[in-house]
Amino acid sequence: MVTPFTDRTRVSLAALTAGAVFAIDTFTRLQSAVAVLYALVLLIADDGAARSRASRWAYPCAALAVISFLLSHGGRADTDEMLRLVASLAAITIAALLLARSARLREQVRASDVRYETIFNSVALAIWEHDFTQVMAELNALKASGVDDLEAHLRAHPGHVTHLCGLVRISHANDAARRLLDIDGDAVFFERLADFLPEEDRSFVQGLLALDRRSPTFETECRVRTARGDIVPIFIAMRLPTDGNGYDRICGSVLDLTERKRMEKSLESARQERDEALHRAIIGGLSTSISHEVSQPLSSINAYLAAARRWLDRRPPDVAEARRVIAQAQHAGADATQVIAQVHEVVERGRLERTLLPFDPLVLRVVEVIQAEHPGASFDLASEDGDTHILGEVQLLEQLVCSLIGGALNASHCAEGERAIRIATSADGSYMRLRITCSTATESAFPKVSDRQPAHLSAGSLSLCRAIAQFHGGSIRVTRNCAGTGIDIELELPRA
Template sequence: MVTPFADRTRVSLAALTAAAVFVIDTFTRLQSAVAVLYALVLLVADDGTSRSRPARWAFPCAALAVISFLINHGDRADTDEVLRLVASLAAVTIAALLLTRNGHLREQVRASDARYETIFNSLALAIWEHDFTQVAAELTALRTSGVKDLEAHLRANPLYVAHLCSLVKITHANDAAMRLMGMTNGTRFFRRLSDFLPEEDSSFVEGLLALNRGSAIFETECQVRTAQGDLIPIFIAMRLPTDGRGYDRVCGSVLDLTERKRMEKNLDAARLERDEALHRAIIGGLSTSISHEVSQPLSSINAYLAAARRWLDRRPPDVAEARKVIAQAEHAGEEAAQVIAQVHDVVEQGRLERSLVSFDPLVRQVIEAIQSRQPIASLGVKTAAEGGYVLGEIHLLERLVASLIGGALSASPGLDDQTTINITTSADGSYVRLNITGSGSCDRAAPGLADPQPAHFSAGGMGLCRAIAQFHGGSIRVNGDRTDAGMDIELELPRACNGE
């Protein structure tokens, strides 16, 4: 910016220079084109802007050159003297034209800079500019000294990393960066990266490694310390020089992640509340189904004990038959204990932990367990969901599959060698499915399975299954539940693609 004092000083100096050239040209007998020195007047008068208008000085200088020529030579001038005058006037004219052109170019550059500064400061995205020149020189020195594993060297020398961080200068920052870092108008931005990047942050080491590799882009999440000392999470993206030049102008685009982190925290809290609500729903379903699932083995125990008492009351007592009945009562007691243990496992966990579960192996494992306990049932199994994973609680998923297959068996006739239940798994890009189909009606329940009710699920049993499916984001559809048509059950669970 040109001040009035500087402008007056420049004009005065230009006028003195013009007067000195005129005196030398007029009152000395130098055999040269002294008037060429009038070009100096234009250079002195130029203030670097188009406002100076060198033409305003060119005309007076040219007039002084002509006046000096007429005073010294008049009409007696020879050819050499005329040529010297013409050369002087040409020099002044060319100087004026060049200075005028340069003034316009400088004005265009200033306008472009002002436009860039306006855009730079009006962006909502925070941007600051780094100078990595000294850091690049340090990394080059390390390579020259024989350091081959730069990452190991940096990890082993945190003080040296802190030193490199202090070498990174912050040369420019826009208004959004000032607001992000809690700075008011008139406050200077941080001078060095170490002023606001915590020493314990490992992102700087990653940036040094990217710089050393010659990567074109470096992106990372880190934390920075504001002017008030608060730590805020940010995402920063930098375009790094790959040609060995431009280390003094490395811009970083910075996104404030505070709001996103807050939303993620709220989302995690909402998920926790949802999981706890579903857990309570499962416990409620369990409490409803316990009476249904335990009542059959308890009733069987009472019946077996009554039969044993009758065998023992005979004269003579039939001890062998009594022992058989007591063994059956023990088996029924074990089934009741298993139900109680499963319920206890779910309740004891308090918070259900999810993991990636391969669906087909889980289904095959449940089927093997059922067939070992119910060998007379023929299960047609076709697992085609290889590679299909479910994100869930494995014990609940096993319980769910076993309950659905048990319900289908309960709805099948007789459970003899002619009984067939078709079990099919499949998967697409979004879901993993289990289809269970059977036909006919039921005369009695499958002992030891999840739902002891004949011909259909009990309210508690189906409620528990639906609660477990909903806990995993899935659903259950029962397409048929008629006495003469058996059951057609479809379980659908969200797929965790490729086990991820």
């Protein structure tokens, strides 16, 4: 019991009460245990502090009760008078014990409050406590008036949402919350949620719907306005009551997302710079290979045209041989055109976007396109793991696989109907592998692939293929097969 008096007033009033009880008990002949009223003295003396001294008043009060008994009755007291004295002393003792126990409980509560306040203000996470009592009363009134679709009503009446936001009281906040919202130590924290939640923020509507559904938790990203007017992105998590009680103390744990947003922006900028650097690296790699890839077919074209001229200069002219050499020149020109087209496609693509995509369907699409262009070639497609995904740029990967398969076809040095291509995909815990094996129907009719230059990808730039593979974190290995008339190409890309 906490009495609304100062210490001096409390002591004076307790002393006056004790004197009045003593006078009534001593100088009147009331047939009752008047000394029981000394318990009021103890109650008046209790200041409600954690270590109250009210119980110490029990000794003088008990002494006054005994003195009054001796003055009034002396040695002539009967049994009833003795029992009234015992009852009075018992009442004084019980009151003293109860006040002592109350003081100990207050001390424990005070220690718990100090410990809670210390923990509350020591955590780095911002926490503030909401009072949604008035808001829930408004929502219940809306439902009672016949509003069935609360979400549609709130979205159709933004002014009502602003009104409800103004009803949310902030009852408590820790030091981290004050620092987050730039509130000085002596300043008062925001009293209402509307004071620091911008009106254009739509997260409050989602919170109201979560309260209406009685969801156990609510989490969202939103923005708040600091005392200085700055906008801070935050993540807030609240545990909501599900039994209809406790709307006056809904705590929100708040995480400042400013640094994370800044890091995300920096990472996005770094990713763009990396992609641009890789794109420039691809173009740089092309610059060293374009001259070789284009000059070789151009040299072949000049040689074929010179041969055709000699065949035509003969008497009589050998038109058939001239036509065959001109056809070879046209084939070499097509190779040069294909290289230039691939370079042009990569250069014009601009920024490269990576997506998560399944690898086997991509290979199958490329094989179907190539098979339509080379109906005489034989393709054998095998897959060990049909559900492997990689992170890559779709068009670059399609161009890479197309260039490797087309290069294997041209490197076999055999007629259209005799080329056999085996394509196999496999995967382990870290990498996805594409193996392309090209063989010929007969070995002796075609030249061997040398050890020094195991293969020549005349259908596209091998440098371009390597640059695309490196862009995706992979690699390419090209070797001659055991028979020496074809090549083995292995592409290795990291799994997503």
